[in-house]
Amino acid sequence: MITSIIIMIxxxxxxxxxxxxxxxxxxxxxxxxxxxxxxxxxxQNPELVGIPPIIxxxxxxxxxxxxLVDTLIYDPLQDEIELFRQLSGTKNINGQNYMITVRAMTIESENILFAIxxxxxxxxxxxxxxxFYLNKSRNEKLWKPFFVNLDRLKSFSLRSNQPLSLEDSEILEFHELNREMEDLTAKIQIDYRNLKQFTEDISHEMQTPLAIMQAKIETIINDIDINEAQFNEFSSLQTDIGRLKKLNKKLILLAKIENNQFTGTETTSINTTFKETIQNIQELAAINIKLKEENTIEVPMDGSLARVLCNNLVSNAVKHNSNNQPVLVVIKDGSVLVINSGTEVLERPDQVFERFYKESKKRDSTGLGLSIVKKICDYYGFTPSYRFENNKHIFQVHFVV
Incomplete structure (x- = not known):
């Protein structure tokens, strides 16, 4: 439109x-x-005087x-002053110079000009x-299949067993794009299903041999006379197998979160979930965990992921707590703060939520607990953070999206 207006002007x-x-x-x-x-x-007539004011x-x-000049002259017929184009000059005729002036009214030419x-x-x-309206209606018709297909792409899900079906178009480029998109999404769906199946298979297949290995070690320890050194080696091996089982479960959980396999969105009470988590952990660990509730938080999320989130935060605080000080969980202003005592700040606090990052030397630490917390928060749009204040490690999750 801008170009057309400029061209018109x-x-x-x-x-x-x-x-x-x-x-x-x-x-x-x-x-x-x-x-x-x-x-x-x-x-022919030397006494000719012309036709004033024209000649x-x-x-x-x-x-x-x-x-040649433009001049304003009174026209008695029109009884007004008009604009004339005037040509004047002398001509010697029969030995006598004559000043000849001819005029033409320019108003009519101006009217013609403006009319044209x-x-x-x-x-x-x-x-x-x-x-404009012809092209607009034509373009709407031509682009309609494109926008229909764009909406279908936005609603397409890899978890669906239905292939992507796009509306055909008479435009060659759109037709080829549709065909390539259908082929591409079909291949991605196949790869996704294969990856999902592989994840499930490896999760199942690894747990069984690990459990068998632990059972056999327990049999050796209980039924065979072994010395103290051998007992320590077998105990260490059992610990490593247990850690491997735990690591496998956490990696599978991370894969499921990244593949969007948690679709439950029931309303979950964060307060209730933390109460259950604290009660379960206190039965296993000899440490005081205090819960301070200033308000209630209810969010739409999968209940199992909510339990994993709460368990990882509290377990991390208990595991890395110093001097057997109480662990404090505070629920306020749409956030949860999990606070445990510490002697020094982390060397790289900006990497605390990264996968396999850990500063602790404890063997039972996999470096995945907080990474799972971050993945769950990203999945639902929550905001996790960490800070160190007054010899306290403070992990906070803001649940208000």
Whole structure:
């Protein structure tokens, strides 16, 4: 539209200038023709005085070249002052110089000029409006399949068993794009199902041999006479197998979160989930865990993920607590703060939620607990953070999205 308006203005100005130049040339040619006629009439009738104010002929002693000017002259017939184009000059006829002046009214030419320009602009404007709405309706028809397919792409899910079906288009480029998108999404669906199946299979297959290995070690320890060194080795091996089982479960959980396999969105009470978690942990760990509730938090999320989130936060605080100080859980302002005592700040606090990052030397630490917390928060749009204040490690999760 902007381009069309600029073209209309420039073309209108060009038409105005060019038409005005043509009309002025035509008037000047007519004036020269009239002057030649007057000169021929003067040769036949030296006393001719012309037709004022259009034509005048006066005797003069001074020779003057032809001069073209615009002038305002009173027209008695119109009873008003009009604009004329005037050609004046002297001509020697039969030994006598005559000042011959011929004039042509320019008002009519201006009216013609404006009529032409107005007609041109109206025609161009109507053509522009017609083409605009014609192109708009045509483009809407051509682009309709594209936007329909775009909506289908936005609602497409890898978890669905239905293939992506796109509306065909008469545009060659859109047709080829649709075909490539259908092939691509079909391949991605197959890869996703294969990866999901592999994840489930490896989770199941690894747990069984690990459990068998632990059972066999327990049998050896209980049924066979072994010395203290051998007992320590078998105990260490059992611990490593238990850690491997725990690591496998956490990696599978991370994979499921990243693959969006948790679709439950029931309303979950964070207060209740933390109460259950604290009660369960206190039965296993000889440490005091205090819960301070200033308000209630209920969020739409999968209940199992809520329990994992709470368990990982509290377990991390208990595991890395120093001097057997109480662990404090505070629920307020749409956030949960899990606070445990510590002797020094972490070396790299910005990496505390990264996978496999850990500063603790404890063997039972996998470095995945807080990474799972971060993944769950990202999945639901929560905001996790960490800070160290007054010899306290403070992990906070803001649940208000």
């Amino acid at each position: 420039l073309s209108g100005a060009a038409l105005y200038i060019y038409t005005k130049w043509l009309l002025q040339n035509e008037i000047e040619e007519e004036l020269y023709s009239e002057k030649n006629r007057v000169e021929h009439l003067l040769e 005048t002929a006066e005797k003069t002693e001074i020779a003057q070249p032809n001069i 320009l107005f007609t041109f602009l109206v025609v161009i404007l109507l053509a522009f409006i017609f083409l």
